[in-house]
Amino acid sequence: MKGVLRFGKKGKLSPRHIGSYEILARIGPVAYRLALPPSLVGVHDVFHVSILRKYIVDLAHVLTQELPELSEDLTYVEEPVKILERNEQNLRNHVVSYIKVRLRNHSDEEASWERESETRAMHPHLFNMIGFDPALEVHYQTAIGTEPAIESVGPYQD
Incomplete structure (x- = not known):
């Protein structure tokens, strides 16, 4: 064709x-x-x-009738509801933490990966929920204060 x-x-x-x-x-x-x-x-x-x-019946194809709350200009705010998963990305000189967040009016399959520091600043209530792992909280608190120092490495140093 x-x-x-x-x-x-x-x-x-x-x-x-x-x-x-x-x-x-x-x-x-x-x-x-x-x-x-x-x-x-x-x-x-x-x-x-x-x-x-x-057509093969698939329960994922079933649409929910729950409509989001719309503002006057017919928009809505996507708020994170639940933390589903954690992942750490090791870069050269520091570690970046990501969390998989389920947004309101979306399913678990449509969850998105967000930076943990940005989500913690914007939505601290997610980290106070029941089911949040306190061991990961302690790890995050010890790693947050360590800012990597940028050093000049090479044969031409001043």
Whole structure:
């Protein structure tokens, strides 16, 4: 399928299946009319049964009906709710701590990695929650005060 532009991608990387859509009606013994989104307005909505695939139920596809609290300008603030995981990145002369944070109105799969120092400054209540490991707290407190000194190393020192 070289040179064919299919659903926004060209060539071998074009998707073979683009999503799951509701069947509106059966048109004859081997054709179905699907409810396509407005982005596919140029695609004919009747498909042969050989092109369609059976939908396999996945609980991750279930959408929640809980809507976020919107402000007057129809925006909302994404607040971290829970710390899921910790990781330390060893750089040349210091260690950077990251935490995986689940945001409100998002699932655990959509959690993001944030710098621990920035999250601690902006949202200290996350570190006072039940289930927070105090051993990691002590490690963080001992490492926070040590700022690496930058030294000139090489044959040309002043």
